[in-house]
Amino acid sequence: MDFLPHLALDKVGYALAATASFVFFLLLLVTRVKNLQRLLLLCWTLVCCVWASYYLLYAVTPYSTKASLLFELLRYYVLLLFLITALNSATNSFRLLLQNKAMLLITATVLVWYPLCYWQLISDNLIFTGSLALCILQLAFLEALYRRSGNDRWQYKPMVISLGLCLLFDFVLLAESALFAQVDNQLWAARGYVCAALLPLIIVSVRRISAWGISVYVSRDIVLQSSLVLASGGYLCLIAIAGFYIRYVGGNWSNLLQATFFALGFAMLAFLLFSGALRRKLKVFIEKHFFANKFDYRQKWLELTRMLRQIDLSKARQYDAILQAWLSAVGYSRGCLVRLPKSTSPHCLAVANRAPLTADELTLISRYQTSFAKQHWIVDLSDKESSFVRQQQDLTQLDVQLILPIHADGELWGLCMINTPDVDKQQLNWELRDYLMLVTEQTASYLLLMEASKIFSENAQFAAFSRMSAFVVHDLKNVKAQIDLTLQNAKKHRHNPEFIEDTFDTLSAMQQRLENMLAQLNNKRHQNETVSAFDAAEVIRQVITLRCAGKKPVPQFTALQQCQLQLNKERFSSVIYHLLDNAQHATAEHGRIDVSLDVQQKQLVLQISDNGCGMSADFISNRLFKPFDSTKGNSGMGVGAYDALHFAQQHNGQLLVKSTEGSGTTFTLTLPLQ
Numbered sequence: 001m002d003f004l005p006h007l008a009l010d011k012v013g014y015a016l017a018a019t020a021s022f023v024f025f026l027l028l029l030v031t032r033v034k035n036l037q038r039l040l041l042l043c044w045t046l047v048c049c050v051w052a053s054y055y056l057l058y059a060v061t062p063y064s065t066k067a068s069l070l071f072e073l074l075r076y077y078v079l080l081l082f083l084i085t086a087l088n089s090a091t092n093s094f095r096l097l098l099q100n101k102a103m104l105l106i107t108a109t110v111l112v113w114y115p116l117c118y119w120q121l122i123s124d125n126l127i128f129t130g131s132l133a134l135c136i137l138q139l140a141f142l143e144a145l146y147r148r149s150g151n152d153r154w155q156y157k158p159m160v161i162s163l164g165l166c167l168l169f170d171f172v173l174l175a176e177s178a179l180f181a182q183v184d185n186q187l188w189a190a191r192g193y194v195c196a197a198l199l200p201l202i203i204v205s206v207r208r209i210s211a212w213g214i215s216v217y218v219s220r221d222i223v224l225q226s227s228l229v230l231a232s233g234g235y236l237c238l239i240a241i242a243g244f245y246i247r248y249v250g251g252n253w254s255n256l257l258q259a260t261f262f263a264l265g266f267a268m269l270a271f272l273l274f275s276g277a278l279r280r281k282l283k284v285f286i287e288k289h290f291f292a293n294k295f296d297y298r299q300k301w302l303e304l305t306r307m308l309r310q311i312d313l314s315k316a317r318q319y320d321a322i323l324q325a326w327l328s329a330v331g332y333s334r335g336c337l338v339r340l341p342k343s344t345s346p347h348c349l350a351v352a353n354r355a356p357l358t359a360d361e362l363t364l365i366s367r368y369q370t371s372f373a374k375q376h377w378i379v380d381l382s383d384k385e386s387s388f389v390r391q392q393q394d395l396t397q398l399d400v401q402l403i404l405p406i407h408a409d410g411e412l413w414g415l416c417m418i419n420t421p422d423v424d425k426q427q428l429n430w431e432l433r434d435y436l437m438l439v440t441e442q443t444a445s446y447l448l449l450m451e452a453s454k455i456f457s458e459n460a461q462f463a464a465f466s467r468m469s470a471f472v473v474h475d476l477k478n479v480k481a482q483i484d485l486t487l488q489n490a491k492k493h494r495h496n497p498e499f500i501e502d503t504f505d506t507l508s509a510m511q512q513r514l515e516n517m518l519a520q521l522n523n524k525r526h527q528n529e530t531v532s533a534f535d536a537a538e539v540i541r542q543v544i545t546l547r548c549a550g551k552k553p554v555p556q557f558t559a560l561q562q563c564q565l566q567l568n569k570e571r572f573s574s575v576i577y578h579l580l581d582n583a584q585h586a587t588a589e590h591g592r593i594d595v596s597l598d599v600q601q602k603q604l605v606l607q608i609s610d611n612g613c614g615m616s617a618d619f620i621s622n623r624l625f626k627p628f629d630s631t632k633g634n635s636g637m638g639v640g641a642y643d644a645l646h647f648a649q650q651h652n653g654q655l656l657v658k659s660t661e662g663s664g665t666t667f668t669l670t671l672p673l674q
Contacts, residue, residue, distance in 0.1 A: 011056055013192025018052035020199045021045050027203070040082040041206065047075050052192060061183045063127050069117050076134045077110050079163075083141040087148065106137075128178035135171050139164065152209070159205030162198035169194050304329045304439060308446045319350035322447055326404075326416055327352060329439045331426070334399060335418035338365065346415075354399050354419070361398055365415060367391070368403060373412050378436055379403040380428035401425060404436060406444040413448070416440070479510050485550045506546055509570075534569045536604060537562055537597050543576045544595070552589040555580050555608070560598040563673060567651065575647045578640030579608050579667050586665065587612035603653075604671045611664040620657055644669070 025045040028038060051071040055062075062068050084103050113130055116122050122130075142164055149156045173187045307325035311318060323337045336357065337350040346365050348357055357365075368379065371388055379388055380402055381395050389395070404416040426432055486503055493499035537559040544555050565572065583593045587610045598605045615624065625645050644667075648655040651671055659665035 010189035010192060013189065013196065014052045014056040015192075016196035017192040017199075018049050018056055020196045021049035021052060024199060024203060025049060028206075036085050037082065040078060040085060044075070044078045044082055047071070047078050048195070051075050052195070055192070061185075061188055063117075063124070063131070063177075063183075066118055069127075070114070072131065073110060073114055073117075073134075076131070076138065077106070080106055080134070080138060080141065083138065083145060087141060087145055124181050125178055128174050128181075132171065132174040132178055135167055135174060139167050139171070142167065155208040156205060158201040158208070162201035162205070165198055166195055301438075301442075304442055308443065311446075311450075317350075318450060319447075320352070322443060322450075323350040323352050323416070326439065326443050327418060329443070330402075330418060330436065332402075332418045332420040334420060335416060338415045338417065340365070340369065340412055340414050342411075349414070358397070360394070361400065361417070364392065364398060364400070364403075368405075368415065369412060372405065374410070376405055376407060376437070378405070378428065378433055378440075382425065383428060402428070402436070404440045406440070406447065408444075408448050413444075416443075479514065481547075481550075483510070488550075502546075509546070530568055530570075531566055532569055533564055533566055534572075535562060536565050536572070536606075539569060539573050540576055540595065540597060540606075543573050543580065547577050548580050548584065551584050553584065553587055553591050553593055555583070555593040555595045557595040558597070560596060563597070563599050563604050565604065565671065565673070567671075571647060575644045575669075576606075578644050579669070582640055583608055583610040583612065583665070583667075586610060586614075599673070602673050604669075604673060606669040606671075607666060608669075609664065609666040614661040614663050614665055615657075615659040616661050620659060624657065 022045075025042060028042050028045060031038065051074075054067060054071055058065075058067075060068055062072050081103060084100060084106075088100070117127050117130075142160055146153065146156055146160045169187075169191065173184065173191065176187070177183045304325060307328060308322070311321045311325070319337055323335055326337075327333065327335050333352075334354040335352050336348050336354060338346050338357065339349050340346050346357070346362060367388075372379070380386065381389055381392075381398065382401055383389055399419050400417045401419045402417070404418070405412060406414040406416065428436075486506055489499065490503070537557075540557055540559075544557055548555055580593070580595070587593055591611050593608065593610045595609075596607045598607075625642050645655045648669060648671065653669065653671040656668040656670075657665065658668070
């Protein structure tokens, strides 16, 4: 038994085309922008709706009646006007459109062409041929629009594809009609379906094209319900096809199998439609892929980064500034930043516009730690459907809505608990959750970086003290070496007056060196350095005579030119001794160390060359100037070369090294003269 009235397939196609055009017309009608492109689109969609409705109501073919001739020609004409305005962005008013030569020529042609067709002054072949010419003209304009779109081509692509396919279909229809002087019924029946199917692409393109400013808006709920209805219809179609197939192959059991399958299929559909989880997942999918985001993430990211960059790590109340940046990024007004140490109870690092932590909030924090210690889970206390919220006894006394976790090294480092008046509260959906995760990761990274910076600063202070102590120990060893040398020579020369005089000079130098060491221990090394004028050649000779003469090979010194330096004399002599001592350790007793002093281009140039064991390029690059890395074993501290390089750089000079393994090494120290 046939329960449905017979409907011609062409009528269904034109019904769909009329409905789609009318929906597009309504969507354009509610947009607030007012420009010529929107107005012409409104006219074109309205003409398309009337055009499709006419063929739905009347069983006529195109160009067979005066009304169909009018609708076909008007549909092409309005589309041509729209393409002209789209091609010329400066054409944004009717006055400018009326001045367009292409528009005037097309209008004049249509005004002449329509009366000729209306009074049947030309044959049907010429009517089809004229419409075919208009179709080709539209394709040419469409191609020009796509070619001129440039970097915005992706915006125009859906519209070009949809209109191009429609026009190509009309081209085939009109070409065959012009050839045979009649319209093909099969192509004519498919025309409505083609127009209805391709119209959504035009909607997508209109939303994309920012130059027109047309924002076609469809409610999320409408899209959700429409998607459910569409999915249900598709599901029912599949059930119907499967049911008829069962009936076809089922034999004697066909009615039983068909009835059972339909019942189970409808039960499954009802279950899916009433499933809250399915509806939520579908809604999230639609919001993610078909709607603009609630937040302008680029702008929010820049604002948050700008606020974090303004935080001065050297000043107090850093945590308050971080919390304020956090609240501003989310748009909330109250909050607190809580640290969760492993061994002690939670404590507030910062509080904004609210009271400190209460006992109930400490209990809430403890429960959060128990439930989500290993998870990056954001909790919304206003979500009554959350299992965590349902487990809490009384939330009315808590000044908290959102709990944002801060993790470090896989552990829960702390929490940021924020709130705001009810009028400003935001519902925690997928988008807000993703945005909060983004803000939390950015702010927490800066917070943890600040904590690491504090620890690094403290370690740097200890490292500086240790490094200073190493220099002191290094100098103490040098003082001890001088004392040992003096005592060793005293056994032979204690009755020599010149030796006694040299001994007192040596003791005076050691006393000055010890004072410098005490200043280093008080962290006043550079502040207490005394700058004086001295003869560089004389100081070098003293270092060689008093400090290096006790070990072979004794350096051979040559002063090519005399020069005066304005430096700390004791520091300069210490650097020279470090370099000479390193050369003596690297050179055999029968080897040679040459020291030369010269002045070149207003710079002191001191070269210390030996024919010792030399160094590799890798050693020079990675170990030579690295502090506390010594090749002398327990007798060295590994700070001599490092101190010499630091001294040269401190005085705008250079310390260059040239060495070959097995051949020797040359150190070149350059210092600018005052």
